[in-house]
Amino acid sequence: MAALRSFPDFPIPGINFIDILPLFQDVNTHEALLVALQLQIELSHQKPDVIVGLDARGFLFGPSLALRMGASFVPVRKQGKMPGPCVTAAYEKEYGTDFFQMQDGAIKPGQKVLIVDDIIATGGSAAAAGELVKKLGGETIGYLFILEIAFLKGREKLGGVPVTTLLETDE
Ligand SMILES: O=P(O)(O)OC[C@H]1O[C@H](OP(=O)(O)OP(=O)(O)O)[C@H](O)[C@@H]1O
Ligand SMILES: Nc1ncnc2[nH]cnc12
Numbered sequence: 001m002a003a004l005r006s007f008p009d010f011p012i013p014g015i016n017f018i019d020i021l022p023l024f025q026d027v028n029t030h031e032a033l034l035v036a037l038q039l040q041i042e043l044s045h046q047k048p049d050v051i052v053g054l055d056a057r058g059f060l061f062g063p064s065l066a067l068r069m070g071a072s073f074v075p076v077r078k079q080g081k082m083p084g085p086c087v088t089a090a091y092e093k094e095y096g097t098d099f100f101q102m103q104d105g106a107i108k109p110g111q112k113v114l115i116v117d118d119i120i121a122t123g124g125s126a127a128a129a130g131e132l133v134k135k136l137g138g139e140t141i142g143y144l145f146i147l148e149i150a151f152l153k154g155r156e157k158l159g160g161v162p163v164t165t166l167l168e169t170d171e
Contacts, residue, residue, distance in 0.1 A: 033061065
């Protein structure tokens, strides 16, 4: 937790924003983070075919983790960023409303998918990503986060799919 910083009233008043970026500034901490995430996947005894990372902070470690696991990486992006036909889901998060998209065909029917992101707060973003995976015919086998803001109870939005987090805070 020492590498994380919090910023009161960012991006809007009332939100205590937790900044995970320092984890990537130190090579050893970055490496330890990836080792810890990989270990969590291995402990689940479920090998994902695809790792789905959420725009934007899920892109910081999703592709590296996918390479380590021998899985493909597929991004979920905010609306309007990707070309071609996409599936779309609306969602609410801790500080606003947004739309997520995935490209048609990015996941093949029946593929096992692990959804990763830096933080689970209300769970709105992660739930929308799960919806998109389902629309493409994939099977979400789990969610993996670096940090859970536990009092927001986001995991309750994820339909009973296994949720793993490395760290937890109640602030
Ligand atoms: O559980 P929730 O309440 O949905 O919140 C969690 C989401 O919020 C943050 O992303 P944000 O939308 O701020 O986008 P960014 O990564 O582009 O900054 C965070 O990286 C998660 O994706
Ligand atoms: N409090 C928070 N800090 C950082 N990212 C977030 N995403 C949603 N809530 C957040």
